[in-house]
Amino acid sequence: MIYRHLLNLTLIHKIKVGKLVILNFLIPPLELSLLGLVFLILTASKVPEIPEFFNDYISIVPTLIQYILILAILTFALVLFWAFLRIYRTRIQAFTRYNIYSEQANQISETYFNIPGDAELSEKNEEIANLIIHLSGGASALYMAWIGFLSAVFGVIVLATTVLLSSFTLGIIASIIGLFSVFINFKNFSQMQSIGQTKIATHEQVLFEVNQNIRSFQLIKFDNLISHITNKLKLVIQKDWQWRVDKRRAVEKIKVLSDSFGILSLLIIITTSSIFLKIPAEQLVILLLIFNRLRSYFSEAQTHWVNIREHKPATIELLSSLSRFVKYSTIDNAAISNLHxxxxxxxxxxxxxxxxxxxxxxxxxxxxxxxxxxxxxxxxxxxxxxxxxxxxxxxxxxxxxxxxxxxxxxxxxxxxxxxxxxxxxxxxxxxxxxxxxxxxxxxxxxxxxxxxxxxxxxxxxxxxxxxxxxxxxxxxxxxxxxxxxxxxxxxxxxxxxxxxxxxxxxxxxxxxxxxxxxxxxxxxxxxxxxxxxxxxxxxxxxxxxxxxxxxxxxxxxxxxxxxxxxx
Missing domain, CATH: 3.40.50.300 (P-loop containing nucleotide triphosphate hydrolases)
Incomplete structure (x- = not known):
């Protein structure tokens, strides 16, 4: 049910999703191009063929300093282009996410108000409010998390392939450390889905208690129930506090473990390359920069996977409610303009x-x-x-x-x-x-x-x-x-x-x-x-x-x- 829904969203938003796919395919190779230019700058003094290379295409042969300046300008221009693409991607992601949210919220509202009156008797107001306010946002967050996850995985594949081609041994070591961090975080990933389910139930309870007690203001005042009601609200707010704290702790544990393994992988790579592989300093610098970007993509992938686990229960609840509302409605045939x-x-x-x-x-x-x-x-x-x-x-x-x-x-x-x-x-x-x-x-x-x-x-x-x-x-x-x-x-x-x-x-x-x-x-x-x-x-x-x-x-x-x- 979820994956059919995600496919439908992709077809509805195919233009913006298509742009995101293109950008996600462009950015990782562009980062490698940047690192390639940096590598050329680092090794410029060690390449004697530069004059001959330029002599084949232009009449003026640049000096070494001019050659480095040209590479630096190209690198700077490419950095600006890379930054522009990332900003543009963020903008499309924001528009797509909130377009999906508004569409889901509108669909829930429209479908709900079209159910028969007797069906409304079995629906709770706070559940409907939660569907529109929170769960519609959860469904859009899930969709964008999947796009982000797949994009990060693509970045990992591109950079990991480059590392393997450059130094197969270092690539294998980095891959093993990365996969081990995923294995260590597996329990935390599972916990996020449980937190997502608690989040739904708590939101509904908070909406119910707050709404009912605000509307019961006169009763609370005249019957002197202030202390009793505030204590009830404290208990509900405590539940809301608890899932937020649990989420923050789980996210931080995943992040800390991921970052720790990332730093550890850099240490192992530096030690291995210095003692056993004897990699030139220039190549090692580039590999470390690639590993740093690889670590970022790997961290992004884990973060998006956390969001997928968190928002999956909300999306299931949303789709289940939509399905229920559709089943409530009947197939109407004859319009009646004048009831007699x-x-x-x-x-x-x-x-x-x-x-x-x-x-x-x-x-x-x-x-x-x-x-x-x-x-x-x-x-x-x-x-x-x-x-x-x-x-x-x-x-x-x-x-x-x-x-x-x-x-x-x-x-x-x-x-x-x-x-x-x-x-x-x-x-x-x-x-x-x-x-x-x-x-x-x-x-x-x-x-x-x-x-x-x-x-x-x-x-x-x-x-x-x-x-x-x-x-x-x-x-x-x-x-x-x-x-x-x-x-x-x-x-x-x-x-x-x-x-x-x-x-x-x-x-x-x-x-x-x-x-x-x-x-x-x-x-x-x-x-x-x-x-x-x-x-x-x-x-x-x-x-x-x-x-x-x-x-x-x-x-x-x-x-x-x-x-x-x-x-």
């Missing part, structure tokens, strides 16, 4: 094997005005979400607009429904953005909408429209909060309106005015379902149902229309 008929056939819904709705059958048609009553926690909200297509039934069937064989496009159904519930979460954004999220209304249109939902007090304070509403609308009164949610309907032309305790905090006169304006806006053909503990005055219903313990009972209302309910 909904039929429930023996519909049941369970959550965690607990039945919430039990074998409900009902018919809802154009122009219905339905009152849904019942105590809290008996299944009213669940039934409404089933009717909208937000939840998918566990048993039975819901047929929209007589589409019995084709699966409907659930998103198109939701697009024709206005839904407002007392327990909906209100984000902490400017008030204007809740009424007009796409910023398409003029000031006059905005004021008209606020009048329709009786928010006259907000019209008297124009500045308040650009101020945040607080977490879950905490800066508003409960009645203002409900009316602000209802204002959203004036940006829509819904064929069905669902009001789930949507006016429970309004006084009778305000409720009547708000509902009258709402009725004028949607027209007589729209389906309206009103769930409430009370029956609003001045509002006529043609059907009424009571929900109790997941079953639905029809109440008798004098009406020209008929409906059926099966228990």
């Amino acid at each position: 008929r909904i039929e429930l056939k023996n519909v049941g819904f369970s959550y965690s094997d607990t039945p919430i709705i039990k074998s409900v059958s009902a018919l809802i048609t154009k122009g219905d005005r339905i009152l849904l009553k019942g105590p809290s926690g008996e299944g009213k909200s669940t039934l409404l979400k089933l009717i909208t297509g937000y939840y998918q039934p566990t048993t039975g069937q819901i047929i929209f607009n007589n589409l019995q064989k084709q699966k409907p496009d659930i998103q198109s159904i939701v697009g024709g429904i206005f839904y407002s519930a007392n327990d909906m979460y209100m984000p902490n954004i400017p008030l204007r953005e809740i009424v007009d999220p796409l910023n398409i209304l003029t000031q006059n249109q905005l004021e008209k909408i606020l009048k329709n939902v009786c928010l006259y007090d907000l019209l008297n304070e124009p500045k308040i429209l650009n101020e945040s509403v607080g977490d879950n609308g905490s800066y508003l009164s409960l009645g203002q909060r409900q009316r602000l949610f209802l204002s959203r309907i004036y940006l829509m032309e819904p064929s069905m309106v669902i009001l789930d305790e949507a006016t429970s905090n309004l006084d009778s006169d305000t409720e009547n005015e708000v509902l009258k304006n709402l009725m004028d806006h949607v027209g007589e053909e729209a389906i309206i379902i009103f769930a409430s503990h009370h029956t609003p005055s001045h509002f006529t219903f043609n059907k009424a149902f009571t929900v109790s313990s997941g079953t639905v009972i029809q109440e008798k209302i004098t009406s020209k229309k008929e409906s059926f309910i099966d228990i």
